[in-house]
Amino acid sequence: MSVLKIINLHAEAEGKKILNGVDLTIREGETVALLGPNGHGKSTLFNVIMGHPRYTVTEGSVIFDDQDILSIPTDERSKLGIFLGMQSPSEIPGVINSDFLKAALNARREKPISTYNFYKLIDQTTKELKIPFDLATRSLNEGFSGGEKKRNEIFQMKILEPKIALLDEIDSGLDVDAMQVVADVIKKEQEKGRGFLIISHYARLYDLIKPTRTVVMINGRIVLDGGPEIFKRIDQTGYEFIKTELGIEIEKEQQEMNTISIGLCAVKKV
């Protein structure tokens, strides 16, 4: 069984400390819900696990199946079976969605998939996700609606069959029906034993997919680890109880309080 172990992980970007000692373990077959206020390091954690070059790890380790993955490149991490469904997927004009997927799929196979079998896989998966087939034949994410981008991330996950999938706000921008479709796909993948670490701000998706554990990240650290009562409580009352009951001060996002941006290159003092 695959296990992703994050141990005392510290990371920063542009001189700003974002992760301050994250400890978290996710096993294949588990679904872990990750919550936390805006700007507290959830997406950063995912980016660091995948090896985004903007982030520097200053301490700690990320172990996947007994291998320290921080020293290997992103594509190797992906080939080991870790997948990231991004919060804001980039548009890549000129790269055809299905070509990109086929290249990624073939990179982890000994023999390239045949055109016929790949077509069948795309046809079947687009039907299961209720997305138009032409999404596969267009440039990656270019001109996709918000909901299409999110479903395309799930589409990639289905094709690549990772052992552990990190899904970052996969529910944002999905209409009610699309949310149900995505939840049904996740449930099927859970039955196959896939492991999930899923960021969402809302209980709605979690109510559908029933996470096995809920963890909360505050100030770049996991401060709570428990059952569904945690995401239900946060959904109803917010994060105030973390301060009143656990005594943890919740840092506000660092903002330049005295300036407002009035365009791309001009700033006005107020």
Ligand SMILES: Nc1ncnc2c1ncn2[C@@H]1O[C@H](COP(=O)(O)OP(=O)(O)OP(=O)(O)O)[C@@H](O)[C@H]1O
């Ligand atoms: N590349 C970067 N350079 C500088 N600061 C960054 C960078 N990436 C993230 N940050 C900052 O680190 C903090 C954590 O960001 P992150 O995106 O991880 O938050 P989050 O918990 O995912 O928030 P949200 O719920 O809004 O998605 C924020 O203050 C953000 O501005």
Ligand SMILES: [Mg+2]
């Ligand atoms: Mg985020």
